[in-house]
Amino acid sequence: MEIRGHHLLCMLGFIGLGYNEKFILNMDKIIKKLNNKHNMWIKLVDNVDNICAACPNNINEECKIDSFPGSVKERDRAVLKVLGIEVGEVVRYRDIVNKISERMTEEKMMNICKDCEWFGLGYCLEGLKKLKGG
Numbered sequence: 001m002e003i004r005g006h007h008l009l010c011m012l013g014f015i016g017l018g019y020n021e022k023f024i025l026n027m028d029k030i031i032k033k034l035n036n037k038h039n040m041w042i043k044l045v046d047n048v049d050n051i052c053a054a055c056p057n058n059i060n061e062e063c064k065i066d067s068f069p070g071s072v073k074e075r076d077r078a079v080l081k082v083l084g085i086e087v088g089e090v091v092r093y094r095d096i097v098n099k100i101s102e103r104m105t106e107e108k109m110m111n112i113c114k115d116c117e118w119f120g121l122g123y124c125l126e127g128l129k130k131l132k133g134g
């Protein structure tokens with residue numbers, strides 16, 4: 001499975017919201033699968049991934065939101081940099097979750113995600129707090 005860097009944070013706060021029904025069902029399925037298979041190997045990417053596969057913003061295998069300043073790719077790379085993971089690296093899901101818990105802070109997440117349309121809802125940050133045991 002391939003997951004783009006910033007989606008690691010989106011998955012923490014997923015409460016069943018998304019761009020449309022197809023997107024929500026796909027994201028829900030991926031999260032449930034990963035939660036049941038902590039040993040699964042994940043390739044961390046900065047381009048369209050298994051979540052983007054069902055997204056209406058995925059046009060010809062590019063995220064159309066990518067055209068805005070502070071692009072989605074930059075957000076992916078910023079998340080992976082905090083976690084100490086290279087773009088293209090393959091890591092077990094449980095090790096990724098441990099790295100998020102150890103290395104991602106609320107402040108860092110705010111800096112990376114503050115311009116995202118979903119961040120203001122607060123669920124993503126709540127997800128990080130929960131993971132870190134707060």
Ligand code: SF4
Binds near residue numbers: 048049052057
């Ligand atoms: S295509 Fe863009 S908006 Fe859609 S899931 Fe992927 S990164 Fe998010």
